[in-house]
Amino acid sequence: MKHIAVLGSTGSIGTNVLKIVEQFPQLFKIKTLSAAKNIHRLKSQIEQFSPELAVVKEQDDAITLKSMLSKNVSCDILFGEQGYIEAATYSSVHMVISAMVGASGLLPTINAIQAKKDIGLANKETLVMAGDIVMKQVRDNSVQLMPIDSEHSAIFQCLSGQNKSDVAKIYLTASGGPFRNTPSTQFDTISVADALNHPNWTMGKKITIDSATLMNKGLEVIEAKHLFDIPLNQIDVLVHAQSIVHSMVVFKDGSILAQMGVPDMKGAIAYAMSYPKRLPIDQPEPDLLSMQGLTFEQPDVHRFPCLSLAYDASRTGHTMPAVLNAANEVAVEAFLQNQIQFVQIPKLIRSVMDRHVITSNPNLSTILQTDQWARVKAMRLIQML
Numbered sequence: 001m002k003h004i005a006v007l008g009s010t011g012s013i014g015t016n017v018l019k020i021v022e023q024f025p026q027l028f029k030i031k032t033l034s035a036a037k038n039i040h041r042l043k044s045q046i047e048q049f050s051p052e053l054a055v056v057k058e059q060d061d062a063i064t065l066k067s068m069l070s071k072n073v074s075c076d077i078l079f080g081e082q083g084y085i086e087a088a089t090y091s092s093v094h095m096v097i098s099a100m101v102g103a104s105g106l107l108p109t110i111n112a113i114q115a116k117k118d119i120g121l122a123n124k125e126t127l128v129m130a131g132d133i134v135m136k137q138v139r140d141n142s143v144q145l146m147p148i149d150s151e152h153s154a155i156f157q158c159l160s161g162q163n164k165s166d167v168a169k170i171y172l173t174a175s176g177g178p179f180r181n182t183p184s185t186q187f188d189t190i191s192v193a194d195a196l197n198h199p200n201w202t203m204g205k206k207i208t209i210d211s212a213t214l215m216n217k218g219l220e221v222i223e224a225k226h227l228f229d230i231p232l233n234q235i236d237v238l239v240h241a242q243s244i245v246h247s248m249v250v251f252k253d254g255s256i257l258a259q260m261g262v263p264d265m266k267g268a269i270a271y272a273m274s275y276p277k278r279l280p281i282d283q284p285e286p287d288l289l290s291m292q293g294l295t296f297e298q299p300d301v302h303r304f305p306c307l308s309l310a311y312d313a314s315r316t317g318h319t320m321p322a323v324l325n326a327a328n329e330v331a332v333e334a335f336l337q338n339q340i341q342f343v344q345i346p347k348l349i350r351s352v353m354d355r356h357v358i359t360s361n362p363n364l365s366t367i368l369q370t371d372q373w374a375r376v377k378a379m380r381l382i383q384m385l
């Protein structure tokens with residue numbers, strides 16, 4: 001029986017994790033859960049899965065949640081950063097699913113690694129911000145870091161049993177998002193509703209906007225570099241509108257291994273949770289006969305400059321990826337609040353990156369300070385628009 005902590009249990013990834021736990025109660029037991037503000041969903045999750053600890057962001061919500069639970073429910077309720085760390089390091093937990101959104105995932109995840117918990121990593125921002133530090137902690141603490149991002153799960157599966165020295169290249173596939181065929185002349189009319197209307201995947205708002213700008217793919221490039229210890233110039237992106245090939249590895253003999261599946265995160269999540277076994281999850285195989293073909297295109301970095309920004313940030317390294325990440329989080333939130341246009345997202349990120357003076361070989365506290373600096377800078381630039 002594997003004891004699980006789910007950080008971000010009320011989100012898109014978190015609820016899919018719980019569906020798998022529900023299907024395999026003999027394999028998994030939920031020990032801790034966490035959310036930001038959605039106390040109603042968290043309450044029903046507590047009632048269904050009986051965790052010993054649940055965490056929310058604010059103290060008021062913690063008090064309200066406690067008062068909503070019936071007296072016979074025995075679950076401690078904590079709040080704030082220290083609460084998330086408690087949930088991530090809870091003594092009887094074996095595996096932490098890191099599925100909070102954005103930079104909020106970094107500290108709980110790194111603390112979980114230091115507490116020698118295996119990690120199922122959905123929160124790619126953790127590796128974008130502090131990939132070198134996090135991967136060193138993974139090695140030093142001998143924990144298993146399993147990717148949950150479908151692309152990275154695909155690469156992990158394709159690399160299984162292979163020699164890393166035989167790898168020529170990684171292809172991360174991208175659906176292209178809702179604006180794959182939209183001419184750039186129409187980009188300044190893109191609304192929040194348009195951008196949230198992803199063609200293939202149902203996800204949280206932040207990653208859905210990141211998919212529309214292709215920043216999501218940029219963040220994934222940085223994530224892949226750290227996870228698989230592969231140089232940036234060996235990681236390419238291909239737009240694959242059908243989202244059936246989840247990613248591919250090219251070997252030096254010209255062979256390509258690809259992993260395919262329907263566009264549903266349960267496959268990657270279940271694989272991370274049960275590795276090296278595969279679970280008979282309730283998921284169909286892709287219907288190959290009914291497909292009109294699998295297509296692959298070069299991404300258009302002129303219409304989607306966020307992808308180039310991510311490559312630039314990763315090439316520069318040090319504190320720059322943390323700046324990219326923080327500026328992007330602020331820009332996406334401002335777009336969701338109708339404070340900036342879709343086309344202003346990459347411009348804002350570029351402006352913050354241009355103003356950043358890099359600190360070499362940052363430690364964790366420098367990364368966190370840089371994150372704060374970039375947020376403040378991005379917010380000031382928005383006010384000046």
Ligand SMILES: NC(=O)c1ccc[n+]([C@@H]2O[C@H](COP(=O)([O-])OP(=O)(O)OC[C@H]3O[C@@H](n4cnc5c(N)ncnc54)[C@H](OP(=O)(O)O)[C@@H]3O)[C@@H](O)[C@H]2O)c1
Binds near residue numbers: 007036098201202204
């Ligand atoms: N969704 C996908 O298919 C997918 C695929 C690959 C990778 N990922 C990655 O997985 C992570 C989660 O994505 P998602 O789509 O599941 O997001 P989501 O649906 O927005 O859910 C995010 C979860 O994190 C919680 N949360 C949000 N802000 C928080 C904060 N500041 N502090 C603590 N908890 C916070 C939310 O709580 P509330 O519900 O209370 O707001 C919710 O439980 C992201 O890093 C994303 O890039 C997602």
